[in-house]
Amino acid sequence: MALKETPSQTAGPFVHIGTLPAVAGLKTKTPEQPNILARDGTLGERIRIEGTIHDGAGVLVKDAMVEIWQANANGQYGSNDFTGWGRAATDFETGLFFFETVKPGQTPFRDGRKQAPHISLSIFARGINIHLQTRLYFSDEAQANATDPVLQMVGQPELVATLISNKEPGQGRPLYRFDIHLQGDRETVFFDF
Amino acid sequence: MSEHGEYRRRDRSWHPAAYTPAYRSTTFRAPRRALLSLPQSIGELSGPVFGHGALDPLDSDLIRNYATTGDAIGERIIVHGTVMDENGRPVPGALIEIWQANAGGKYRHVNDKYMAALDPNFGGCGRVVSDAEGRYSFRTIRPGPYPFPNDGCAWRPAHIHLSIFGHAFVQRLVTQFYFEGDPLIARCAIVNTVKGQAAIASLVAKLDMQNMQAFDCLAYRFDIVLRGRNATHFEGS
Numbered sequence: 133m134a135l136k137e138t139p140s141q142t143a144g145p146f147v148h149i150g151t152l153p154a155v156a157g158l159k160t161k162t163p164e165q166p167n168i169l170a171r172d173g174t175l176g177e178r179i180r181i182e183g184t185i186h187d188g189a190g191v192l193v194k195d196a197m198v199e200i201w202q203a204n205a206n207g208q209y210g211s212n213d214f215t216g217w218g219r220a221a222t223d224f225e226t227g228l229f230f231f232e233t234v235k236p237g238q239t240p241f242r243d244g245r246k247q248a249p250h251i252s253l254s255i256f257a258r259g260i261n262i263h264l265q266t267r268l269y270f271s272d273e274a275q276a277n278a279t280d281p282v283l284q285m286v287g288q289p290e291l292v293a294t295l296i297s298n299k300e301p302g303q304g305r306p307l308y309r310f311d312i313h314l315q316g317d318r319e320t321v322f323f324d325f
Numbered sequence: 326m327s328e329h330g331e332y333r334r335r336d337r338s339w340h341p342a343a344y345t346p347a348y349r350s351t352t353f354r355a356p357r358r359a360l361l362s363l364p365q366s367i368g369e370l371s372g373p374v375f376g377h378g379a380l381d382p383l384d385s386d387l388i389r390n391y392a393t394t395g396d397a398i399g400e401r402i403i404v405h406g407t408v409m410d411e412n413g414r415p416v417p418g419a420l421i422e423i424w425q426a427n428a429g430g431k432y433r434h435v436n437d438k439y440m441a442a443l444d445p446n447f448g449g450c451g452r453v454v455s456d457a458e459g460r461y462s463f464r465t466i467r468p469g470p471y472p473f474p475n476d477g478c479a480w481r482p483a484h485i486h487l488s489i490f491g492h493a494f495v496q497r498l499v500t501q502f503y504f505e506g507d508p509l510i511a512r513c514a515i516v517n518t519v520k521g522q523a524a525i526a527s528l529v530a531k532l533d534m535q536n537m538q539a540f541d542c543l544a545y546r547f548d549i550v551l552r553g554r555n556a557t558h559f560e561g562s
Binding site for chain 1: 332333334335336337339340341342343345348349350351352353354355356357358360361362363364365366367368369371372373374381391409410411412413422423424432433434435436437448449450451452486488494495497498499500501515516518519523524525527528549550551552553556
């Protein structure tokens with residue numbers, strides 16, 4: 133007989149204690165930077181991702197925790213030189229979260245078709261009863277995005293737009309901006325897998 | 326059973342809905358559009374692997390891991406159980422991260438403004454990895470209840486937060502468990518975001534006298550169920 137999954141409960145406003153203890157103000161034995169995924173020797177193009185999370189009243193969500201999961205530059209998950217996993221807090225003052233990583237390669241969809249480069253995101257916070265799952269795509273991958281099976285299922289261009297990070301002009305490492313809207317006219321598309 | 330088969334779909338009626346107005350923080354944080362259901366591809370069927378070897382034995386002892394002058398204050402308890410999947414199979418190597426308030430209901434967090442005192446010997450942060458049989462155990466103190474703003478002043482029952490990584494992105498789970506017999510459980514708007522007594526009961530740790538440590542700690546048992554692969558998928562069939 134099948135068991136029932138343990139029900140989710142909100143991560144609450146103090147999620148950082150267990151997940152990002154230094155952010156909560158706890159001393160840690162070793163400095164941890166789980167939002168820095170790209171290390172010396174990591175293959176691929178170095179990128180920075182920045183964003184904010186907005187609630188349905190237009191207020192910045194400053195107590196959230198965001199996790200990412202992605203393939204490496206060759207489209208492989210869990211390779212030895214690149215964990216592909218990261219975690220960041222939205223800043224208590226500015227609401228900004230950021231990651232330093234590499235641009236992922238293309239990976240196969242369930243049916244074998246190619247998916248455009250993307251990063252999976254999960255959002256945990258007070259007032260979020262079960263974590264929200266979405267994807268970040270890249271504005272400079274228009275051709276791959278146009279044939280991506282998931283973006284095709286999303287369909288409507290204004291909904292697809294909520295999933296595409298914008299490459300911002302600047303010097304040095306490419307910067308992609310990804311703002312998440314939990315609710316409202318610009319509500320981000322969230323997934324159930 | 327296939328090693329690559331999809332996981333059962335999440336029973337969203339068993340989990341809390343996103344919008345549960347009695348828990349006021351959901352009012353502006355709940356998406357209003359339905360989730361878009363997608364098949365599971367490689368990115369959802371895989372998941373991060375952490376350096377489990379790097380865990381310190383003290384990581385699962387919250388009575389001592391932030392202690393400076395002596396043990397943390399409070400009722401000494403052991404919390405233990407098994408991490409299983411929906412098919413009843415143990416999940417070895419699951420990373421469980423733990424956070425909680427101290428015995429007075431105060432969190433060691435820069436944003437916790439509750440008047441209760443901090444315990445200089447308690448951090449409220451730990452982690453443990455399930456063993457080959459899916460079993461896990463950690464030692465801590467029983468946290469205190471505390472007030473929070475929710476349509477006036479509401480009180481949280483004593484609870485411990487858990488963040489769990491199984492083997493796949495789709496198994497990710499963050500939850501809280503409560504303690505058998507606590508009269509605040511039934512009164513809590515956050516508990517009651519979960520509909521159904523059976524689902525709520527599955528979030529309550531049971532007093533486990535058989536596993537108490539004589540003249541040291543009480544024990545509570547809390548089993549964790551993560552999503553399991555769909556049993557209808559058989560390799561080569």
